[in-house]
Amino acid sequence: MITRAQLAITLSKLEDFTNPDPSKEQYMTDSETASQMLWGAYMQGDIDDKIVADLGSGTGVLGLGALLLGAKWVMMVEVDPKALEAARRNYEKLKAQFGLGNNITFMNLDISAYSKDVDTVIQNPPFGVQNEHADRPFLIKAMEIAKAVYSLHKIESQGFIEKLAGEKGFHLTHTWRYSLPLKKTMEFHTRRIERVAVGCFRLERD
Ligand code: SAH
Secondary structure, eight states: OOOHHHHHHHHHTSOOOSSOOGGGTOOOOOHHHHHHHHHHHHHTTSSTTOEEEEETOTTOHHHHHHHHTTOSEEEEEESOHHHHHHHHHHHHHHHHHHOOOSOEEEEEOOGGGOOOOOSEEEEOOOOSSSSTTTTHHHHHHHHHHOSEEEEEEEGGGHHHHHHHHHHTTEEEEEEEEEEEEEESOSTTOOSSEEEEEEEEEEEEEO
16 A cells, blocks of 8 residues: 555656646646645545536646545546646656556536536646636536535635535535645746645535
8 A cells, every 4th residue: 555655756756837828727736735636535445436416627747646545536637638648657657666447537628517426526726827617617516416526726715615515515624725836837936935824615415
């Protein structure tokens, strides 16, 4: 079984976005944050032997991490074909290194078109900096298809998320705070690394 430290190192070697699209808010979750989210979900019993979906899977760090932690099947759902191809390359590398199985599906889809039920969603959706509440359809979709949801957002979104969860028959069980490093990949940022206060919110069906 992989340790949390090994998971963080392994995820740190994955391929990132090459030409991130600002309108899609394409940021790869840094390996430290990703490994802590994944480890936390694993400890809650939401990964091992579970069907897991990564909505807006990007280059794959969350879904592939779930696979490394023993998920029964992983669904990668991503609208950008280039990002999905990068995720597939990351998977092939890990498969060679760890002897992973073929228990993963790559879907080039808008999340609104995805409908298969899973046990757990783990996601880092667009925060809605570009389009206000761009994270809302991700939260709604996640609560439609899963019993447990791990979703990363700006920390100030907590109130909005708790309210939305209540409307959908879910409740907030955990908030894990992180300081997310955002690389300066978009021209409108001035500092090279910016840190954003975020929370991984765990929602559970009532
Ligand atoms: N989950 C990855 C990527 C986060 S960035 C990680 O943690 O590193 C958010 C991702 O959501 C981007 O890859 C973007 O292309 C994707 N995305 C944005 N809107 C989407 C939509 N409507 N349907 C599917 N994917 C979407």
